[in-house]
Amino acid sequence: MKKTFNIVIIAVFLCFIGAFFILNIAMPDVEFSQQENRYLQQMPDFSLDRLFSGSFTSDFEKYTTDQFAFRDKWTALKAGCELATGKKENNGVYYCGDDVLINDFDAPADDNWTTRVSNVNNLNETLTGYGIPLYFGLIPGAVEIESAHLPANAPADSQQTLVDQAYGMSEATNIDIASALGAHKDEYIYYRTDHHWTSLGAYYGYEAICAAMGLPAPDLSSYDRQVVSQDFYGTVYSSSGFSWVEPDEIETFVPDDGTVTVMDYNGAEPTAGPLYDTSFLDVKDKYSMFLGGVSPLRSVETGRDGPSLLIIRDSFSDSLLPFLTANFSRIDLMDMRYYKQSPAQYAVDNDFDAVLVLYSVDNFATDQNLFMLSM
Amino acid sequence: MVFSSILFMFIYLPVVLAVYYIVPGRWRNLWLFIVNLVFYGWGEPVYILLMIFSICLNYVSGRLIGGYLSGSAAGKHAGDDRPKAKRVLIVNTVLNLALLFFFKYFDLVAETISMIPGVSIPTLGLTLPIGISFYTFQTMSYPIDVYRGDGHVQRNFIKFGTFVALFPQLIAGPIVRYKDIAEQLDERHESVDQFAQGVQRFIVGLAKKVLIANNVGMLWDAYANAAPGELTFVGAWLAAIAFSLQIYFDFSGYSDMAIGLGKMLGFEFLENFNYPYISKTVTEFWRRWHISLGTWFRDYVYFPLGGNRKGLPRQLLNLLIVWSLTGIWHGASWTFLFWGLYYAFFLVLEKMFLLKWLKKCPAAVGHVYTMLVAISGWVIFQQTSVSQTLVFFRAMYGFSQAGFCSGTDLYYLASFGLVLAIGIFASLPAGKNLFARLPEKVRGVAVPVLILGVLVLSTAYLVDSTYNPFLYFRF
Secondary structure, eight states: OOHHHHHHHHHHHHHHHHHHHHHHHSSSSSSSSSTTEEEEOOOOOOHHHHHTEEEEEEHHHHHHHTTTTTTTHHHHHHHHHHHHOOEEETTTTTOOOOOOOOOOOOOOOHHHHHHHHHHHHHHHHHHTTTOEEEEEEEEEOHHHHHHGGGGTTOOOOOHHHHHHHHHHHOOOOOOOHHHHHHHTSSSSSSSSSSBBOOHHHHHHHHHHHHHHHHHHOOOOOSSEEEEEEEOOOOHHHHHHOOTTTOEEEEEEESSSOOEEEEEEEOOOOOOOEEEEEGGGGSSSSSGBBBTTSOOOOOEEEEEESSEEEEEEOHHHHHHHHHHHHTTTTEEEOOOTOOOOHHHHHHHHHHOOOOOOOOOOEHHHOOOOGGGGGGG | OSSSSSSIIIIIIIHHHHHHHHSGGHHHHHHHHHHHHHHHHHSSSHHHHHHHHHHHHHHHHHHHHHHHHHHHHHHSSSTTTHHHHHHHHHHHHHHHHHHHHHIIIIIHHHHHHHHSOOOOOOOOOOOOOOTTHHHHHHHHHHHHHHHHTTTTTOOHHHHHHHTOOOHHHTTTTOOHHHHHHHHHOOOOOOOOOHHHHHHHHHHHHIIIIIIIIHHHHHHHHHHHTOOOTTHHHHHHHHHHHHHHHHHHHHHHHHHHHHHHHHHHHOOOOOOOOOGGGGOHHHHHHHHHHHHHHHHHHHIIIIITTEEEEEEEEHHHHHHHHHHHHHHHHOOHHHHHHHHHHHHHHHHIIIIIIIIHHHHHHHHHHHHHHHHHHHHHHHHHHHHHHHHHHHHHHHHTOOOOSOOOHHHHHHHHHHHHHHHHHHHHHHHSSSSHHHHHHHHHHHHHHHHHHHHHHHHHHHHHHHTTTTOOOOOGGGG
16 A cells, blocks of 8 residues: 555656656747747757856756746646635736736836936927927826726726826926826726727827817717727736636727828838738737837828827827827827937927827836937 | 756756666766756856865865874874864865855955945955855865764765765755765665655645745735835734745745655755744744754854853853854845844843743743744844834834735735635644544545645746745855
8 A cells, every 4th residue: 555655656746747858858849929929948059158158057947948838828827826816916917807907017216207207308398499399198007097997905006196296297298198098997998908008098098189289189980990800919918827818809990091101210221111010910919010010210191281290109109190190291200219319309300390208107117218308 | 956947847857867766876876976066057057166176175174084083093193193183174164164255255244344434345246156055064064073083984086076066955955964964875775665755745845935935925025125104014914924934935845855855866864844933932943943054053163162061151152153153154144143143132031031931831922922033033034124124123013104904915915815824824733733644545645636736836836937036045
């Protein structure tokens, strides 16, 4: 009896570690994880240099976890265990029921936040000298607007407090996007599995921007809404491990009728880009269908009469842009992570009628390149 | 490399075990010697040279001391050789401690001295060689044991090297003294029974580390830097209890894994933890916590200093020395020294009168007192700044600026309540005793099922290892 017992124990243990030892060798390496939306570590090259610098061993260790057999199933199991033991979050994502996932938010230190706002003020001062008005918009995330969905007492920091503080300091014309979104908080204005606003959310943001700029915004019912994808899994889903939730829908409101032309200044020669790049609908990163992902600088000619606008952007502006094409003749989108020259100089050189600094609170709190606004 | 990693569990361990049991017995020490160096050098390959130097140094010292002593025993140059042996021992001990000092404490001392105006000593910023605090103590004990006649000289370099770098206990103990393992290096009989015990022990340790310690560690992290205006009474206690559980399960889990791995390879190590949180006095707590460290300091510092045999004042001084060293051993920071002295204070108090007094009290008084000392001690231990320690103490002892309890506390209580309850239960012997009372047939089914369950869950947590910090690299 004792002997059988011992042998069963040893067999369970050795079979388990042995089976995965063999499976990990036998199964082909995966290059890209759709689930996590990142390239996985491949078998590192060996050299004595790399061995003694320690980079071989650390890469190899990352390789073993990244390429572990059924990796996605394991992370889902861990996420499920966390919920089962009473936790309401996993890897910084709250599980809010009804297939809603919301990113946690940690406010930056006070002086860090105010430094960020003072960069906007510096830009405002320069632009005021040239008579160009600066608008400033901070877009709160679902963690703020949909806070009613968060688990009871969830320790997420308030984004509204930060927005209020920033707007109190700001000398630019502030745009109250939070109230515009808050008034529709029960509608589908944020993706359930992604950190971005939906096209509907972007429309309400657009209304707020128009109100601040004194421009007319078409009625919501006047748009021809098209569902372009019904299986969008976003970034929040990727980091959460809650792999069983339902996917999101992506809608477009403004048709791409060819009147709008987009030029991408990414590299030596400008290239023509799309308003919607539907090829992204076949891959994981479906939100990038709006304008086709990141670019240091984009120039959009709308073919309409109207003023011109320079937007200093993050990715929230990409789904907003189609709405703005109704009001402007030209809209440029500048990404301070990649555009390494003075934005004020660019605005002056190109004779823009207005500049808009538009960031999600999350990105505004973490981006390392906001100092470029003061250049 | 750490045990609680995919690399160790699914590559290193299968290969080590397979080859170990395929090769004939006489090759097994050599195989262990090689894989020990791989294990040790994984994080910082250059330090393999340091390890080999340490092995050579202590191997040669041991041989020399043994040679001088056998000479004097043979009566040839009696009187001449014992002092020579002593000189070798002193040089060896100084060199070992110098290495430890250089790699672990140099920066701390440099920074401290640089606080004197006009003095500036540059820091080196060296990575701490893993396990240096553990293996330095192990190797140092060998020439001392030989000198004292407590252990035989090891002539075989491979066997000695196997002892020094033995991977199961290399990085977090237990601290194995040479004399406790000498015979096993020469001859050990691996058996099915011992291997099965080893598997069970390893799994217990794995569950402690991966499923409990890492988990409650996140609770401590959530509170550790809380501002005075945020930290409530409940929050401070939640965090302090969480860390007390984290360090116990992390450390004892690691010892369990070490003991289990040792058994799989035919070694028997001494126990390192014995339910410390059931202690009724602080003295008892330290007999149950990190036993191998306490034993080491007792045998190689406290007793040689005279222990309690030279009168009370001398005994108190000895205690102070031992506990300063115990404190600073835990890490290169003055907070650890303070933490050691904090324990010296309670131990002296108990020696003077508190033990007698506690004996007359109901057991509950002793338990509550000991847990208060231990839990508060962990706050001192883990907080890097004195001011943050005081923030915690104020909140824990009724002077919180944030009140009794907040919504955030309720959130964390709901999130971690179950894991905390499991942790508290598992830190008491009750669970083990209950399990032992189950009919053998039930256990025969339950144990393999539990083993499989722990393996599956731990693998899930390790694969999703965005959060797998290892606490003992600072030691």
